[in-house]
Amino acid sequence: MQTFIELKQLTKWFGSPNSGGIKAVDSISFKVETGEVLGFLGPNGAGKSTTMKMVTGFLAPTSGSATVCGHDVQAEPLAVKKRIGYLPEGAPAYMDMTPEAFLEFCAQVRGLKGEAKKQAIKKAVDRTHIGGVLRQPVETLSKGFKRRVGLAQAILHEPDVLIMDEPTDGLDPNQKHEVRLLIREMAKAHAEGKGGRAVVLSTHILEEVEAVCSRVVLIARGRIVADCTPAEFMSKSRYHNAVTLALIPPPGVMIFEELKRIPSVESVEDNGTNKTADGTQVRCTVIARHGKAIAHEVSHLVKAKGWQVDMMRVEAGRLDDVFRELTTSSR
Amino acid sequence: MHGLGPVFRRELAGYFVTPVAYVFIVIFLILTGIFTFELGNFFERNQSDLRAFFDFHPWLYLFLIPAVSMRLWAEERKTGTLELLMTLPVSRAAAVAGKFLAAWAFTGVALVLTFPVWITVNYLGRPDNGAIFFGYIGSLLMAGGFLAIGACISACTKSQVIAFILTVVVCFLFLLAGFSPVTNFLQGWAPPIIVDTIQSFSFLTRFDSIAKGVIDARDMVFFASLIVVCLFINGVVLESKKS
Numbered sequence: 001m002q003t004f005i006e007l008k009q010l011t012k013w014f015g016s017p018n019s020g021g022i023k024a025v026d027s028i029s030f031k032v033e034t035g036e037v038l039g040f041l042g043p044n045g046a047g048k049s050t051t052m053k054m055v056t057g058f059l060a061p062t063s064g065s066a067t068v069c070g071h072d073v074q075a076e077p078l079a080v081k082k083r084i085g086y087l088p089e090g091a092p093a094y095m096d097m098t099p100e101a102f103l104e105f106c107a108q109v110r111g112l113k114g115e116a117k118k119q120a121i122k123k124a125v126d127r128t129h130i131g132g133v134l135r136q137p138v139e140t141l142s143k144g145f146k147r148r149v150g151l152a153q154a155i156l157h158e159p160d161v162l163i164m165d166e167p168t169d170g171l172d173p174n175q176k177h178e179v180r181l182l183i184r185e186m187a188k189a190h191a192e193g194k195g196g197r198a199v200v201l202s203t204h205i206l207e208e209v210e211a212v213c214s215r216v217v218l219i220a221r222g223r224i225v226a227d228c229t230p231a232e233f234m235s236k237s238r239y240h241n242a243v244t245l246a247l248i249p250p251p252g253v254m255i256f257e258e259l260k261r262i263p264s265v266e267s268v269e270d271n272g273t274n275k276t277a278d279g280t281q282v283r284c285t286v287i288a289r290h291g292k293a294i295a296h297e298v299s300h301l302v303k304a305k306g307w308q309v310d311m312m313r314v315e316a317g318r319l320d321d322v323f324r325e326l327t328t329s330s331r
Numbered sequence: 332m333h334g335l336g337p338v339f340r341r342e343l344a345g346y347f348v349t350p351v352a353y354v355f356i357v358i359f360l361i362l363t364g365i366f367t368f369e370l371g372n373f374f375e376r377n378q379s380d381l382r383a384f385f386d387f388h389p390w391l392y393l394f395l396i397p398a399v400s401m402r403l404w405a406e407e408r409k410t411g412t413l414e415l416l417m418t419l420p421v422s423r424a425a426a427v428a429g430k431f432l433a434a435w436a437f438t439g440v441a442l443v444l445t446f447p448v449w450i451t452v453n454y455l456g457r458p459d460n461g462a463i464f465f466g467y468i469g470s471l472l473m474a475g476g477f478l479a480i481g482a483c484i485s486a487c488t489k490s491q492v493i494a495f496i497l498t499v500v501v502c503f504l505f506l507l508a509g510f511s512p513v514t515n516f517l518q519g520w521a522p523p524i525i526v527d528t529i530q531s532f533s534f535l536t537r538f539d540s541i542a543k544g545v546i547d548a549r550d551m552v553f554f555a556s557l558i559v560v561c562l563f564i565n566g567v568v569l570e571s572k573k574s
């Protein structure tokens with residue numbers, strides 16, 4: 001395992017601490033290792049972008065340190081910047097340039113030359129599907145295409161560390177899918193003699209975390225409130241191991257009461273009813289006490305009672321629920 | 332100086348993909364023409380030199396150079412590309428120097444395109460072409476001084492308008508420092524050492540002697556060091572004021 005990024009007590013103040021300044025980032029420490037895709041979550045203003053700006057060397061931390069591939073960001077900025085591919089928030093690009101000229105510029109700055117440069121640009125263009133707009137000034141591109149140009153710039157040189165601030169913001173569903181594939185591919189790329197890489201991305205789209213991330217770091221008001229795998233993250237949900245049912249009970253049966261009688265059931269949430277040809281379908285979510293596995297007991301009860309089940313699903317947990325819980329409780 | 336070449340090329344190409352370059356060059360040429368031939372009495376003076384041409388350069392630059400320099404950093408700040416540029420493997424010195432050199436090369440192009448004036452004077456008489464050459468060098472150096480001041484001010488703000496106005500004001504002060512009414516006014520009460528110091532910062536006095544064909548290394552060194560100092564401050568401003 002190689003450590004690609006290491007943050008130690010990273011702190012950033014905007015303004016002075018004693019006169020109304022803002023502590024945007026508050027003693028954040030974590031490590032990112034080979035092959036990890038770290039999803040950086042947090043409410044608006046939590047300090048995600050600020051942290052990324054410090055890791056990429058744009059902002060200097062007030063205290064603490066960031067190390068990328070063994071190089072301290074403050075002491076050896078150039079060595080760090082060579083290894084990072086960075087998509088800043090809002091994907092800025094030079095408006096009066098064409099994507100072609102822009103990528104050419106980035107490739108030159110990255111020290112790519114001749115055939116290698118051509119290949120790198122071609123690969124990045126293909127991966128982000130911007131081949132059709134290469135000659136069109138960036139300012140006339142749609143928002144999604146602007147972001148793709150920014151992405152192309154970030155992956156151009158096959159960086160060891162890929163840092164992306166809201167990479168899928170403004171992309172259509174197809175492109176979101178493409179970008180997620182791209183991120184996964186980038187993360188596991190052991191090919192071409194490369195020793196793999198680390199990816200950090202911030203996002204507000206929680207399904208994305210499930211889809212691509214191997215780890216979640218959740219921050220609120222500049223502090224880390226959770227650092228775990230997406231599965232662990234979801235297991236913190238009150239919906240973890242809950243069972244969602246759609247069934248048609250015989251008339252007069254209080255199914256909620258029956259379900260609540262199972263010892264490890266916490267409560268039953270009513271999701272409404274639905275008129276079908278066979279009768280009135282009742283939908284509900286049976287919530288497990290302390291996230292215990294209750295699927296077996298629920299199915300047992302349903303079978304024993306002979307209720308007609310139209311649908312039964314075990315929930316892994318709801319990310320937005322955990323997100324809300326963790327970022328609003330600890331005031 | 333990692334990344335100097337690409338930054339320089341990108342910036343220089345940037346002038347020519349937008350109408351900025353063409354508008355600037357055309358206005359520059361028209362104004363030099365008007366100033367030289369109409370206001371400067373080029374023909375009536377009946378002398379084969381380019382004094383009438385060079386004399387107006389400081390005043391022309393006063394408004395045209397800030398129009399070039401205002402966008403250097405302010406635009407990058409405004410559009411967020413500063414974050415991109417500063418996180419690419421480009422050293423700060425290279426970014427500052429690359430942008431400045433491209434702007435300088437661009438004004439150099441505009442200056443070279445005034446060659447018809449030089450052809451005219453050679454057609455009409457036998458001018459001292461050595462003196463004219465140094466006049467051009469002096470003019471280019473002075474343009475560099477204006478540009479470096481403008482770049483430095485542009486790095487301080489997001490607003491191109493503010494950058495433009497502040498640059499005009501600061502450059503105006505540098506020009507005025509040697510303007511005779513100001514010097515006379517100062518001589519009335521200030522001690523000579525102060526008057527001399529202020530005067531030594533004057534673009535007008537320095538440029539005047541170069542334009543006359545008087546080559547004084549001190550004038551060259553003045554402009555060169557002004558450029559270096561301004562660019563150094565430019566770098567410091569960038570480092571300290573990033574967002």
Ligand SMILES: Nc1ncnc2c1ncn2[C@@H]1O[C@H](COP(=O)(O)OP(=O)(O)OP(=O)(O)O)[C@@H](O)[C@H]1O
Nearest residue numbers: 014022024042043044045046047048049050051574
């Ligand atoms: N240049 C700045 N000057 C002063 N305060 C700033 C500056 N940049 C950010 N902040 C403050 O720092 C805090 C964190 O901002 P940051 O942009 O890192 O949030 P974020 O987590 O990226 O939010 P979002 O999800 O909205 O992008 C906010 O309170 C913000 O107002």
Ligand SMILES: [Mg+2]
Nearest residue numbers: 048049089165
């Ligand atoms: Mg942000």
